[in-house]
Structures are given as structure tokens and as C-alpha cells.
Amino acid sequence: MNSQVEIAAHDAVGPLSWPAQPKVKLGLSGAEPALTETEQAFQDMAHAFARDVMRPVGQKLDRLTPEEIIDPNSIYFTEFRPKYLALDINPVTLSELSPEELGKVLPIIMEEFGWGDGGLSVTIGACQLPPLIALMFGKAHLLERYPVDMIGCWAITEPDHGSDALDPSKQIFHAQGKYGRPNCVAKIEGDKVVINGQKSAWVSNGPIAEVCVLYAAADTGVGADPEKGVVMLVPMNAPGISRGKSIDKLGQRPLPQGEIFFDNVTLPLENILAGPEEFQRAVYAIHCEANGQMGAIWTGAARAAFEIAWQYAHERKQGGVPIYRHQSVAQRLFHMYRKVEASRALVRRVAAFNFTSPLPALQAAMATKITATQTSFEVASDALQMLGGNGNTREYPIEKILRDARASMIEDGCNEILSIKGGYQMMDPDLL
Template identity: 85%
Template sequence: MASAPTVEPTEALIGPLSWPVKPKVKLGMTGAEADLTDTEQAFQDMAHGFAATVMRPIGEKLDRLTPEQVIAPDSPYWEFREKYLALDINPVTLSELPPADLGKILPIIMEEFGWGDGGLSVTIGACQLPPLLTLMFGKQYLLERYPVDLIGCWAITEPDHGSDALDPSKQIFHAQGNYGRPNCVAKLVGDKVILNGQKSAWVSNGPIAEVCVLYSAADRGNGPDPENGVVMIVPMNTNGVSRGKSIDKLGQRPLPQGEIFFDNVELSADHIIAGPEEFQRAVYAVHCEANGQMGAIWTGSARAAFEIAWKYAHDRKQGGVPIYRHQAVAQKLFHMYRKVEASRALTRRVALFNFTQPVPALQSAMAAKVTATQTAFEVASDALQMLGGNGNTREYPIEKILRDARASMIEDGCNDILAIKGGFQMMDPDLL
């Protein structure tokens, strides 16, 4: 057996150590992260400042309003929207970055937004999807008609079809199951598309959107086909488009969500982004993007909950000492910190991989989403427990973060379904 190569000791390799006698590192807001480049740091500072001064205070105000008040003309939502547009962060401007830079910068931005407010972060993400899919499928002419600063939404799930709408390949479908009739159908007739039906109450930005990226079953004359559907841009002011009321819900209350109805909506075929032959690829693409961004958003939300608990443990006294002095509290904070660090590491690693590879890995995007949302809920729950009775009050935002995080484990594909589909995505048929 060959011996290990010898290495001449040098001062650079072995020291001497310049550590303090009792070493201790005070980590920054994103933990054990390597130094950011000047560009990355600038984006983080900008996003964090916006999250702290705009998103968090406005999100707390919106959380206490009715769904109707959230979208009313005098709602703080519109102040948030105006200030967000001033940042000029959107798929068009971000697409100017090299893929490796984008893979690092986007999760940094979305983590800071998630730290500010989970629901408002999702409204930002939903706005990005129509122009993003337009760019991904080379339909830039649609951006000239429907600019990037319009309020966007993504309509895919239906009253009778939830997370299975994200599974046109039927990886999670039971062999004896029957999909049934789609609730929304796009009939392709010559150079026109005629839409009829509805999308579910969970369309993010549905009540206020100006443009929609619609995923629908397609009918090419032989009946609706949910496996080979159509993806298209739908301007929401088109005749025949209507909306349901904003839903009242447990968490993410600053995020307007509601049904969209289509009654003989007629559009030219050039509104199609991806036709039946490209439909499954388009579902894969949007799912990778959405789950990747969810990983970053809810890592930020988990970090927010951890920071509140960490500060509280220094301030709150029980038994004559700050509660941080109690072993159980220190242990709990360590595990909260550990989960946030693991979620961030996975999310950023997946983002960089997916932006720099020829084809992104859907199972990895799903892993980031499931890990981050589960982490956000667990960390927020532990934080509320640490704050005791105070955690249940609105004086501290923990109860809001907990409600927001609970919803995140269902949206963009519920975690249970994502785990099944992700497992099948990992399968190698050649080994079976």
C-alpha cells in the first residue's frame, strides 16, 4: 500500500494560531456563510433594508385586515407594491446576470424577503412567473404587450385538482384512479384559443392580477387532455374573465388569493407560451422555479423566528436569570439554529446547481421547498413555546410567522405529495 505523500510543514499550514485564548465566533445574520462578493452583499443589503422597513411593518398591518381591506384602494398593500417596483428586481433585470451569479443572488434576495414577510414574498414570486415563463420559452414579444411591472398570477390548481395538477406525468397517480374532467379547458381552434372553466381559490394574486400565466388542459378536438395541456398568457381584462372573492384564511393574510373564472374567453393563439407537446416540460420548469424560491423564502421566515427567540432568551428572566442561562433553552436555540443553517445551505446549493446545469433537478428543488417550509414551521413553533404566553400575543410576530409557515407546507404542492413525486423523480428505471 502506497504511503501518504509527505507535506513539508509551513507557517501557512500549521499556524501559529492567532485565536483568542477562549475562542468564540459571533455569527452574522446569515450564520456560517462564506464572505459574499461585493455584488452579493449589495443585493443582500438592499433586500434586507426593504424587508425591514417596508415588508415587515406593512405585512403586520395587512395581517389584521379583512381580505377585502387588503386589496382596497387605500390598503397599505399598494404602498408595498409601489416601493417593490422601485427596486427594479424582476426576471428581465435578473436575467442580465450570468447563471452562476443568479444562482447565488436570487436565494439571497428571496431569503431576505421571506425574513420580512412570507405572504408578501409569495405575492412577489407570483408576479414574477408570467414574465419568467415568457422568457424561458422565448416569447419575448409577449413582454412588449404585457410588461414586467404588471401584477401577475399563476393559475394551475383547480377545485377538483390540487397538487395533482403539478403531476401531468402521473407519477403520484394511483393505478386505479380516474383523473376525471378538468375544471378548466383551453380549446384550440385554428389560430384561436377558447377558455372555459375555473381555477381554484388558491391562485396567488388572483383577486388583483393584471396578467395570468395559465396552465390548463387542452382540447384539440378530441376532448380535454390534462396530460398534454397548454400554458398561455391571459390578460385579466379580457372579456369573459371574472374573479371570486378573496379568501379568508389562517396564514399569509397579506397575500390576496381567489378563484378565476373563464366564460368563453377568446384569445389569439400567439398567447400560447407552451403547447401540448411542451406542456410537461413547462410544468417541470415552473415547478423547479417555484419550489426553489419557496426554499429561500421560508428559510428567511425560519430565520426571523429564530432571531426573535434568540433575542427574547437574552431579555426574559425567570428563576433570577435570563432564560438563556437555562440548559433547556440553550439546547432548543441550538437546534433551531441548526435547522435554519441546514435549510439555507440546501436551498443555496440547489439554486446554484439548478441555474448552472443544462436541466434543473426537480427533486432537488422539491427537497429545498419541503425542508425550508418544515423548518419554518418547526422553528416558529419552538420559538412560540419559548416565548410562552407572550408568543400567543400580537405584541410579538411569532404567532403570525407560525400561521404563515403552516400554510407554506401546502402551497406550491403540499409537502406530502412532493415527497412522493420527488421519490419517483429519483428512481432509475434501468435498475428496476
């Protein structure tokens, strides 16, 4: 019998060759197939930046007033911005990748950024939008005037129009609903565009932006039409532009946000990226891109919360043992882990599809945004519960991640509105 056992052990293959107590320690990307050399290089670069710059800078900025954050001498400008620009990760350099590569690399990068700091990740995303939209709409020549190192912003929401600004096709409107008067109108007059009105306090990077991607209702001579707006690049030093105060917020405090006012701002027609007839397609395009990036960012934030709780569970003792030994803690950590894995899998699957398809699927991008933001909030809340009283203190970053994640379920379209519009996007009229 002993000789048979020895022979079996000696000849063991497959599962029989595994350790007696099989266990796998997963890396940054969880249960993901091995990354390519390019993907790994981008992940290593982004993770190091998130760890060494974004997380410590974000925690410091979180404790400053809005005025202190946007001061030219703040660490946002003296430390974060220069080191981010040194990475040379922007729409122009990323455009050198194939669509297949970009669909895999971009969510990896943005997840690592989100792991570092959610608010700073959104400010990076807003900076990327002007050059990204210029490239998407075939206006690469504008990059000479508005290069990638300029601070960008995306102005679409208005005081009277929040998430409905993302629905120019009026899919989600009540039968008796009306869009109402736009707060910002771009009037096309011959060879120029004249902008009047305002954008709401939620313009990301609004208080500090140097160039703006403006989505506004268009007036071609018959009145403003929110269904046929314009998309254009607006230099923020143009005469007639002013800004409101940088708002004081619960979460994502390192992200400056504030109103923008336009008083007869006059620009040449060549600043228009998409005219009235292309407006709905332009909203669709930016929505797919923004929701996809939000999915990656907040998957990273959820992962950060999970990792903090996982580490704490090994260190904190209650009842004479590390709390990980308690069944409820192990169970809670597992459910946090599975949510992060599911969110990451969805984000990367959708990114791969949308970057390689002739027409990206908006409902899929919305699904990533809603799933990831909900996941980040739930995981951060569970992590705070696990840390107990310590979770409520600023000694641990969990309370900050929870505040940041709560805001994510509202920005770039609140999750309730996105889910309704996403549901209608799935509808097949031929079957009704």
C-alpha cells in the same frame, strides 16, 4: 518557565493566536463564505426593504379583512407595491446576471424577503412569474404587452385538482386512479384559443392580478387532455373573466388569493407560451422554479423566528437570570439554528446547481421546498414555546410567522405529494 510561556504567547500562530474564549458572531447568511460585492449589494438592498417595508406592512395587512387588503387604497397598493417596484428586482433585470451569479443571488434575495414577510414574498414571486415564464420559453416579445410592473398570478390548481395538477405524467397516481374531468379547458380553434372553466380559490394574487400565467388542459378537437395542456399569458381584463371573493385564511393573509372564472375567453394563439406537446416540460420548469423560491422564502421565515427567539432569550428573565442561562433554552436555540443553517445550505446548493445545469433537478427543488417549509414551521413553533404566553400575543410576530409557515407546507404542492413525486423522480427504471 515564565520566559517559555512569554515566548509561546509572543510567537503564537493559527489557533494559538485566537482569543482565550473563541467565539464567532455570524451575519445574516450564517456560516456562509464571504459574499461577493454583487451578492452583498443585493442582500443589503433586499434586507433593508424586508425590514423597513415588508415586515411592518405585512403585520398591518395581517389584521385587515380580505376585502380591506385588496382595496385600491390599502397599504398593499399605496406603500408596498410602489416601494417594491422601485427596487427594480425582476426577471428582466436579473436576466442580466450570468447563470452562476443568478443561482447565488436569487436565493439570497428571496431569503431576505421571506425574513420580512412570507405572504408578501409569495405575492412578489407570483408577480414575477409571467415575465419569467415568457423569458424561459423564448417569448420575450410578449413583455412589451405584459411588462414586469404588472401584477401577475399563476393559475394551475382547480377545485377538483390540487397537487395532482403538478403531476401530468401521473407518476403518483394509484393504479386505479383517474384524473377526472378538468375544471378549466383551453380549446384551440384555428388561430385562437377559447378558455372555459375555473381555477380554484388558491390562485395567489388572483383577486388583484393584471396578467395570469394559465396552466390548463388543452382541447385540440378530440376532448380535453390534462396530460397535454397549454401554458399561456392571459390579460385579466379580457372579456369573459370574473373573480371570486378574496379568501379569508389562517396564515399568509397579506397574500390575496381567490378563484378565477373563464367564460368563452378568446385570445390569439400568440399568447400560448407552451403548447400541448411541451406541457409536461413546462410543468417541470415552473415546478423547479417555484419550489426553489419557496425554499429560499421559508428559510428566511425560519431565520426570522430564530432571531426573535434568540433576542428574547437574552432579555427575558426567569429564576433571577436571563432565560438563555437555562440549559434547555440554549439547547433549543442551537437546534433551531442548525435547522436554519441546513435549510439555507440546501437551498443555495440546489439553486447553484439548477441555474447552471442544462436540465434542473426537480427532486432537488422539491427537497428545498419541503425542508424549508418544515423547518420554518418547526422553528416558529419552538420560538413560540420559548416565548411562552407572550408568543401567543400579537405584540410579538411569532404567532404570525407560525400561521404563515403552516400554510407553506400545503402551497405549491403539499409536502406529502411532493415527497412521493420526488421519490419517483429519483428512480432509475434501468435498475428495476
